[in-house]
Amino acid sequence: MRSLLSAAKRVLPADLIFLPIIRGPLRGGVFYACPRVSMRKVLGLYEAELNPWLAQALNRADLVVDVGANDGYFTFGCASAMRQQGRPVKILAFEPIAAHVQQLRRAQSHGNYTEDEIAIVSKRVGRVDDYDHVTLDAFSELRAASKAPLLKIDVEGAELDVLEGAFTWLSPDTLLVIEVHKLEYLDEIAQRFAPLVGALDRIDQQPLPVLGREMRDAANWWLVSRLSGR
Numbered sequence: 001m002r003s004l005l006s007a008a009k010r011v012l013p014a015d016l017i018f019l020p021i022i023r024g025p026l027r028g029g030v031f032y033a034c035p036r037v038s039m040r041k042v043l044g045l046y047e048a049e050l051n052p053w054l055a056q057a058l059n060r061a062d063l064v065v066d067v068g069a070n071d072g073y074f075t076f077g078c079a080s081a082m083r084q085q086g087r088p089v090k091i092l093a094f095e096p097i098a099a100h101v102q103q104l105r106r107a108q109s110h111g112n113y114t115e116d117e118i119a120i121v122s123k124r125v126g127r128v129d130d131y132d133h134v135t136l137d138a139f140s141e142l143r144a145a146s147k148a149p150l151l152k153i154d155v156e157g158a159e160l161d162v163l164e165g166a167f168t169w170l171s172p173d174t175l176l177v178i179e180v181h182k183l184e185y186l187d188e189i190a191q192r193f194a195p196l197v198g199a200l201d202r203i204d205q206q207p208l209p210v211l212g213r214e215m216r217d218a219a220n221w222w223l224v225s226r227l228s229g230r
Contacts, residue, residue: 012036016103018110024048025055026077028084032106033071040214041073047214049203050177053224057175058082060227061150062090063142065169067125067162068154068179069093072104076111078150079118089117092142094134096124125155127164135165143169154179163193170196178223189223199226 012035021029024044031041040046064078075093082089095101101122108118126133136143136151143149151174153162159178163170174197180186190200203222205214 010036012039016106018107021073021077021080024051024077025058025081026074028080029073029077030080030107030111031072031076032103032110033073038071038073040211045208045211046073047222048208049206050222050224053177053203053227056227057150057177057225059085060148061175062087063146063149064091065136065139065149065151066091066093067136067152068156069095069104069120070097070100070154072100072107074152075104075118076107079111079113089113090146091118092121092139093118094121094123094125096122096132098122124158125165126158126161129165136162137165137168140168146173148173148175150175150177152177157181159185159189163189167196172196172198174225175227176200176223176225180221180223181217181219183219183221186221186223197225200224201226 014034014036016032016034018030018032019035019038019042021027021044022042027044058078058081066075069075075091079089079091093104095104101120104120123134124132125136129135129138151169153159155162159180170193176197186202194200200223203224205220
């Protein structure tokens with residue numbers, strides 16, 4: 001079966017095109033990416049372990065902050081969810097890689113999103129503000145205007161840097177989903193930041209029937225805000 005799936009991928013276009021998300025909590029979103037490496041996203045099965053949590057969190061969030069937006073799958077999936085629920089779209093997307101920024105801007109234009117609805121910041125997020133970096137605390141006015149921000153962090157090992165520059169965002173009202181790339185960070189993040197944001201639950205990678213496991217590092221987990229009791 002996997003060989004058949006691999007063969008099917010090879011007949012897909014290698015160029016960047018607009019791709020719809022057809023299933024899952026991010027369905028309806030359209031992002032700009034290569035079909036050969038994006039079919040799990042199209043099917044709503046990319047990082048499928050998070051889907052149950054996301055479905056609940058997106059019913060509450062009035063602002064989405066996407067730190068490490070990459071090709072825009074999460075950004076535009078969340079925008080679609082907000083639109084479908086009849087709520088204003090309010091997303092802040094951070095992405096430092098120029099090629100991905102262009103993908104984000106193409107999808108933003110294609111979806112007729114204004115800068116007020118989806119703001120794209122082409123800098124890395126860290127613990128200090130400088131020429132190459134910006135802190136989330138620099139956007140504290142947005143935080144103050146939000147009752148339930150959803151903060152997604154996917155920064156390939158720089159998770160602590162982002163959190164240490166985001167103290168105005170760290171409260172029990174914030175819905176966190178953090179992709180963790182170092183085993184020791186699982187306990188460190190929970191111990192240091194759970195007193196500010198509440199309990200965090202760990203979600204592990206799980207292989208899917210037929211499709212199997214995603215091609216990602218073994219050192220890859222998620223910490224998410226515990227939604228029960230909120």
